[in-house]
Amino acid sequence: MCTYHPVSLGILYAVCEYGSIGQNVMFGVSRPKDGNPFDQCLVNDNNRACVPDNPVFVDLVNSLVGQSGYVNATFDTNDLFLEGSGSSCLDDHSQVFLQYSCVMSD
16 A cells, blocks of 8 residues: 655555554655656655654654554654755655555454
8 A cells, every 4th residue: 555645744644444554664755856756655766865764753654553444643844854864855745655554464
């Protein structure tokens, strides 16, 4: 599953109608001007430096694991990157993305 939103909205949204959000979670920030389509939920050479490194945001993403149904979480753009990193990743068109799986328990 993949979800993406403008960073300026400050929201992560995930849906697992059946099951819950699994452990395999990839997230990051993409900028179309770097050659990434806005809907690409993938870390690659173009956006590798734009994977949020702030523990506040990482903990927020990890808190989604195990939740089911319609899940949203809000964040402040200052929570994405530690001071001094990631500033080049943010512009008016930046998208925060979350790639996740929905898993069902036995």
